[in-house]
Amino acid sequence: MSLAKPSSAFLRGSGTRTNILLPLFHRHRLDDLLFSSSATAAAAAADEGEKSSQRCHVVVEYLINSCGLSSAEASKASKSLAHLKSTERIDAFLGSLRSHGFDDASLRTVVSRYPKLLNYSAERNLAPKFQFFRDLGFSGSDLSRLFLSSANVFGLSLHRTIQSRLDFWMRLLGSKEHLVKLLKSNLWVINNSIERVIMPNLSLLRECGISDQRTAWVLRRTPTFICRSPKKFRALIERVEELGVPRSSGMFLWALWALSRVSEAKFNAKLQVMRSFGLSEVESFAALRKDPRFLTNSEEMLSAKMTFLVKEVGFEPAEVAFRPKLLTFSLEKRLMPRHRIMQMLKASGLPCGKKQFTTVLSPSEKVFREKYVNPHKEKVPGLLEMYVAACGKGSTI
Numbered sequence: 001m002s003l004a005k006p007s008s009a010f011l012r013g014s015g016t017r018t019n020i021l022l023p024l025f026h027r028h029r030l031d032d033l034l035f036s037s038s039a040t041a042a043a044a045a046a047d048e049g050e051k052s053s054q055r056c057h058v059v060v061e062y063l064i065n066s067c068g069l070s071s072a073e074a075s076k077a078s079k080s081l082a083h084l085k086s087t088e089r090i091d092a093f094l095g096s097l098r099s100h101g102f103d104d105a106s107l108r109t110v111v112s113r114y115p116k117l118l119n120y121s122a123e124r125n126l127a128p129k130f131q132f133f134r135d136l137g138f139s140g141s142d143l144s145r146l147f148l149s150s151a152n153v154f155g156l157s158l159h160r161t162i163q164s165r166l167d168f169w170m171r172l173l174g175s176k177e178h179l180v181k182l183l184k185s186n187l188w189v190i191n192n193s194i195e196r197v198i199m200p201n202l203s204l205l206r207e208c209g210i211s212d213q214r215t216a217w218v219l220r221r222t223p224t225f226i227c228r229s230p231k232k233f234r235a236l237i238e239r240v241e242e243l244g245v246p247r248s249s250g251m252f253l254w255a256l257w258a259l260s261r262v263s264e265a266k267f268n269a270k271l272q273v274m275r276s277f278g279l280s281e282v283e284s285f286a287a288l289r290k291d292p293r294f295l296t297n298s299e300e301m302l303s304a305k306m307t308f309l310v311k312e313v314g315f316e317p318a319e320v321a322f323r324p325k326l327l328t329f330s331l332e333k334r335l336m337p338r339h340r341i342m343q344m345l346k347a348s349g350l351p352c353g354k355k356q357f358t359t360v361l362s363p364s365e366k367v368f369r370e371k372y373v374n375p376h377k378e379k380v381p382g383l384l385e386m387y388v389a390a391c392g393k394g395s396t397i
Contacts (some may be wrong), residue, residue: 022353042172062087067094068108077115096122096148098129101140106148114151125337129158137180160260161190172202173216182223192227200230204237205256218257225260236260244288262295270295271364273302277310277317288322294327305331313339313357329361337390341383348380349379365391 059081063074066087089173093245099105111118120126147154169189170179182189191199205215205226219227226233236256241247245255259267262331274284288295295304302394305327309315309394313335320326352372360372369387377384 002117039308041377042273042293055270062090063111066090066098067111068104069112073108073112077111077235080115090118092122093118093120093126094125097128101144102147103144106144109148110151117151119157120155120393126154129154136176136183138184142184146187150191153187153190156190165190165194167259172212173220174213176215182220186223189223189227197229198226198229201226201228201233204230204233205253209250210239210253214253218253220263222257225257228260243288244285245292249289250274251289251292255288258295259291266299267295269299270297273299273306274321275305276303277320279317279321283318283321287321290322291324291328297327301331302327305335308335308339323358326358327359333391334361337387338368338372340390344380344383344386345372348376350376350379352376 059078060071060074063069063077064071067074068075085173094107094111097110102110130143133146138146153162159346166179166183169182170176172178174184202212202215217227226234236259239251240255240259243255243259245252249255262270271281271284274287275281294302306317306320308331309320309326310317315326326335339357342353342355342357342360344353360368363371371383373387
């Protein structure tokens with residue numbers, strides 16, 4: 001049987017759509033389509049193999065014409081729908097997705113990636129979960145994006161799994177607002193077992209003297225930080241200790257966070273960047289112990305920051321290693337524009353232009369502008385314009 005080309009128009013509006021190419025398939029049993037009521041039981045048994053093959057072809061054509069899948073995608077997806085008896089449930093499922101803001105491309109992605117979801121009931125399984133996330137504050141576009149990124153979550157039990165896990169995360173993060181922000185950036189964390197993964201890792205952090213409050217602060221930035229097996233998490237702790245960062249150090253948690261994002265190969269590559277500026281291994285490891293966050297720079301960015309601080313600002317490489325926090329600031333939004341501001345102030349003979357560069361990096365953008373830019377914008381032509389152009393008006397750096 002030849003496969004029809006995907007139709008670009010399917011499921012228009014919120015209602016279901018009759019399949020033009022398969023008029024008899026819509027809301028009818030496949031068995032009724034493939035075999036007449038007069039077929040004998042013996043004949044049906046003899047033709048079971050042909051029946052199965054024909055059913056597969058019909059399902060493939062349905063997925064092509066109702067979901068916009070390619071022939072290859074439909075053939076693969078049909079394997080998860082072996083027990084399909086009618087299109088009614090699928091029509092309702094797809095209609096529900098469309099009513100929640102899914103467009104044709106999104107529907108095709110859902111069906112091709114997660115065809116097993118088509119076996120779910122839109123009324124009993126999908127609708128309550130969508131309503132649950134809407135009640136949390138998610139819009140239709142949020143739901144569409146979350147579903148596409150973590151559709152497997154919608155296969156979990158709402159009451160037994162999703163709600164209990166979210167209650168745990170909300171208590172850990174400290175507020176509903178933090179929870180919603182986390183979910184909008186990474187719904188995948190719900191897939192992790194609280195009992196087998198999250199709680200054991202929290203216990204390991206507590207053994208290191210790290211409170212849940214401090215852990216929550218890191219998790220708000222990187223929720224996947226503790227979403228690894230306890231065995232791997234313990235190995236991460238041991239790796240940090242081997243680098244000479246003691247558990248008593250205020251940087252121990254940040255060392256865990258940084259190294260959790262850096263493979264051993266990348267770690268060695270970053271140390272090589274430091275060595276390329278003449279720093280010894282002792283100096284590089286000392287910098288790591290002081291502020292390991294600089295390890296999250298790519299090798300290219302780390303090199304660019306070192307080059308700027310050494311060649312433009314005038315630091316010695318050893319001075320940068322002694323103050324590794326310098327390498328944690330944005331090059332384009334903080335280091336470069338603030339250095340330029342201080343140069344302009346100094347060239348104009350203003351006393352504040354003689355401030356050490358390290359002292360003007362830590363203040364927030366608002367404080368920096370109020371202290372070093374706004375008071376002098378009339379005396380130094382182009383000062384404000386240069387800073388706004390470099391940073392972007394209202395940017396947070």
